[in-house]
Amino acid sequence: MELKDKKLYLLDMDGTLYLGDRLFPDTQRFLSMITARGGRYIFLTNNSSKGTDRYVEKLAGLGIASGPEDFCTSVHALIRDLSPRGYRKIYALGTASFRKQLSDAGFPVTDRPEAGIDCLCMGFDTELTFRKLEDASRLLLDPRVDYIATNPDWVCPTEFGYVPDCGSVAGMLYNATKRKPRFIGKPQPEMIWLAIEQAGCTKEETVVFGDRLYTDIKSGVNAGVTTCFVLSGEGTLEDLETSDARPDYVFRDVGAYTDYILHGSPEPVRVF
Numbered sequence: 001m002e003l004k005d006k007k008l009y010l011l012d013m014d015g016t017l018y019l020g021d022r023l024f025p026d027t028q029r030f031l032s033m034i035t036a037r038g039g040r041y042i043f044l045t046n047n048s049s050k051g052t053d054r055y056v057e058k059l060a061g062l063g064i065a066s067g068p069e070d071f072c073t074s075v076h077a078l079i080r081d082l083s084p085r086g087y088r089k090i091y092a093l094g095t096a097s098f099r100k101q102l103s104d105a106g107f108p109v110t111d112r113p114e115a116g117i118d119c120l121c122m123g124f125d126t127e128l129t130f131r132k133l134e135d136a137s138r139l140l141l142d143p144r145v146d147y148i149a150t151n152p153d154w155v156c157p158t159e160f161g162y163v164p165d166c167g168s169v170a171g172m173l174y175n176a177t178k179r180k181p182r183f184i185g186k187p188q189p190e191m192i193w194l195a196i197e198q199a200g201c202t203k204e205e206t207v208v209f210g211d212r213l214y215t216d217i218k219s220g221v222n223a224g225v226t227t228c229f230v231l232s233g234e235g236t237l238e239d240l241e242t243s244d245a246r247p248d249y250v251f252r253d254v255g256a257y258t259d260y261i262l263h264g265s266p267e268p269v270r271v272f
Contacts (some may be wrong), residue, residue: 001204003249004261006226008201009034009041010072010192015233016254017043020159022151022225023062024232026255031064033258045149046074046125046215047184048166049095074150074185074194077111078121079105080194081148081184086169087119091139093132094123094150113138122181124150124156124166128192133172138178149181157234186210187218187245192225204268209254211235218245230254231269246272 011017017027030146043055052068059066075098080249082090082102083110092099092109102121103109110117120139125132139145149170155162170181185191196206206225210216211233220227229235229247237250250270251257257265 001226002209003006003226003228004037004262006207007039007205008196008199008207009039010206010208010220010225011041011164012208012212012216012233013043013045014047015211015235016209017064018062018215019157019233021062022159022254023064026253026258028063030254030258032230033262037261039237040199040201041070042199043071044073044186044191044195044210044216045071046124046153046166047155047156048073048075048078048098048101048150048185049126050097051075051101053228054097062124070200071114072191072198074191075123077191077194078102078123078148078150078184078190079107081190082107082119082121085119087146089114089116090119090121091117092121093133093136094121094125095127098123098125110142113239117145119146120181122147122166122170124151124153125169125229128169133169133176138175140179145218147179147181149183151185151215152183152187153212155234162234185219186215187222189219189223192219192223196223196225213239213243213245213247217243217247220247221245228257230257237269247272248272 052071089108152167153165154167156165208220217227227247228249232253249268
C-alpha cells in the first residue's frame with residue numbers, strides 16, 4: 001500500500017510533533033491532513049510517568065484536541081502483559097501516576113519492600129529517590145522476583161536537552177545487581193499491535209512516525225508496518241549509519257511529509 005493510502009498513523013509525540021512545550025509549526029497541518037483524507041491517528045509514547053489524562057491536558061494546551069482513546073502508552077502495553085501472570089504483589093518503581101494506573105487496572109501494587117513481592121515493574125520515574133534505587137537493588141537480589149520495565153529509552157527530550165530516562169536507570173541497577181529487565185514498550189512490537197487492534201485497522205494500513213531509530217522506528221519494523229523517521233528530534237542522518245533499524249522513509253519533519261502527500265514535493269530525504 002502506498003503512503004498516500006495509509007489509514008492509521010501511529011505517532012510518537014515529543015520530538016515528532018512537539019518539543020517540550022513548543023508545538024512544531026506544521027503539526028496541526030499534518031494532523032488535519034490525516035483526518036481530511038479519512039485517516040486516524042493514535043499517539044504513542046514510552047513515557048510512563050503520567051497517565052493519558054495528563055497527555056490530553058498537555059495536547060489541549062498546545063491546541064490539539066484529543067481524548068483517552070487517542071493514546072496507546074507503554075503502561076497500556078504493560079497492563080496487557082501483566083494481566084495473565086497473576087503476580088501476588090508488584091513493587092512499582094515509578095511515579096505516583098504510574099502506581100495509580102497499575103492499581104486502577106486491578107494489580108496489587110506497593111512502593112515499599114514488603115514481603116510477598118514477586119515482580120518489580122519500573123517506569124520512567126520523574127520522582128526517583130535513592131530509597132527507590134535501594135529498594136530495587138534489594139529486591140533484584142532475589143532471582144524469584146521478576147523484573148519488567150516499560151521502556152529502554154536512555155534519555156527523555158526536554159527544552160534544554162535531555163534527562164535520564166528508564167533505560168538509564170535500568171543501566172544503574174544492572175551495575176548494582178547484574179539484572180536486566182524485560183522491556184515492554186517500543187522497540188517491542190506489542191504497543192504497535194495493541195494500537196492497530198484498538199483502531200480496527202490492519203498492519204498494511206498502518207504507518208509509524210518517530211524521531212528515534214532504536215525505539216520508534218525499530219518498534220514499527222518489529223511489528224511489520226511501514227515506518228517514517230523524522231529528523232525533528234533526537235535522531236540524525238548519521239544515526240542511520242550505525243543503526244540496525246532501517247526506516248522505510250526519512251523526512252525532515254511532519255511538515256515535509258504533509259507537503260509530499262499533498263503536492264508530491266519535497267521528496268523524502270531518503271527512501272530505503
